[in-house]
Amino acid sequence: MERKVMERLVAWHEKGKDRKPLILDGARQVGKTYVLREFGLRYFKNTIYVNFETNLTVASYFEKDISPERIIRFLESTYNEAIIPGQTLIIFDEIQACERALTSLKYFCEDANEYHIAAAGSLLGVAINREKYSFPVGKVETITLKPLDIEEFLLAVGRDKLVVEIKEAFITNIPLPEGLHFAALELYRLYLIIGGMPAAVLKYLETGKLIEIADIQNGILNDYIADMAKYSSNTESVKIRAAYNSIPSQLAKENKKFQYKLAQKGGTAVIFGAAIEWLCFSGIVMKCQKIEQGLMPIAVYADLSSFKLYLGDVGILSMKSGIAHQTILSDMEINNTFIGAVAENYVAQALSTKGHPLYYWESQSIAEIDFVIQLDEKVIPIEVKSGVRTRSKSLSVYREKYNPEYCIRISAKNFGFENGIKSVPLYAVFLI
DSSP states (O other): OOOTTHHHHHHHTTTTGOOOOEEESSSSSSHHOOOOOOHHHHHOSEEEEEEETTTTHHHTTTOOOOOOHHHHHHHHHHTTTTOOOOEEEEEEEEGGGGGGHHHHHHHHHHTTTEEEEEESSSSSSHHHTTTTOOOOTTTTTEEOOOOOHHHHHHHTTTOHHHHHHHHHHHHOOOOOOHHHHHHHHHHHHHHHOOSSOOHHHHHHHHOSSSSTTTHHHHHHHHHHHHHHHHTHHHHHHHHHHHHHHTHHHHHSSSSOOOOOHSSSTTTTHHHHHHHHHHHHHTTTTEEEEESSOSSSSSSGGEEEEEHHHHHHHHHHHHHHHHHHHHHHHHHHHOOHHHHHHHHHHHHHHHHHTTTTTOEEEEEEETEEEEEEEETEEEEEEEEOOOOOOOOOHOOOHHHHHOOOOOEEOOOSOOOOTTTTTEEEEEEGGGGO
């Protein structure tokens, strides 16, 4: 499976004297190890791979002197391979399990940046917020890897030419031929079930069946739960699990604002604040902050007390909610409000993958816009509909109040641009 992050890794490789050690961050099971190993195979003569969770002997060596010269000499002896600047990729995997290895990146940056050091960590956002960690601020380049987006999924299932057609239609606002449009919608619905976790996509590629996908997703979910226990106190892990388990029911409400009482009776921000931050830092959920003004810059108008939480992978949400596959796969307009929640989670995931901070707009509980993004100097409202029925009072209220240059409506409708609204089919959100 080809990952778009490879382009950024190649750019890092070619930086020369300005290169810093790299950290590939992200939630568990998003493919960090695979990507770095594949990167090493393609662009380096040899690769030294160190896993700090499983190789405790190597991890213990870092408890002493962490000068680059000493570490390089030790790795050459341990792996019986010469480490040659420009020709060897050194991978530090699960680096969050070894604090001193994380600290050593600072010295590689300052004293030995001729070496290519790429680290991977699945809970760095959590680890660096623990007191004992000394993160090498300013001494590393960080790239966050997320689950496969729908473009990567389409490429994985061999629909390269369809991706080209989608990109052209997005630019020109000219509808796709009907056959291609419906084929792309079918693949989008498949993606809602499979999601973007590489193991789930790979299982589908191998079998062509959906029946085994839930087992893969449950395994990933169990890994998440294990991390909640391992990387937090017993009391805190209970709160983290409660908040996480409540997300499908939070999204099932008409008002999807996170309500603490759905996680626990009598729940409050004081009780669950740290747990929610843990989930966000871990990368397994995304926070969408409320804004009360559709003005530039949107970040300064955020209401920190009001937010929605989405799962980091829409396939995990579909599995966790128990929604039937046939309900998702149907091309009929089904009276199932949770389909809308799944579509909204999918769009949140796509926007986050593109680097957009997540915000939604609400006006005195009268109108709500699902997402608001900042493109250059424009504030663009985005409305999400799971089907072809797109009538909405909220978008009219927003337009009357702020007069945006244009709006985006995401739905099952084909491409188009009319009355200041850019119509983007659900399968094309990766282009926004």
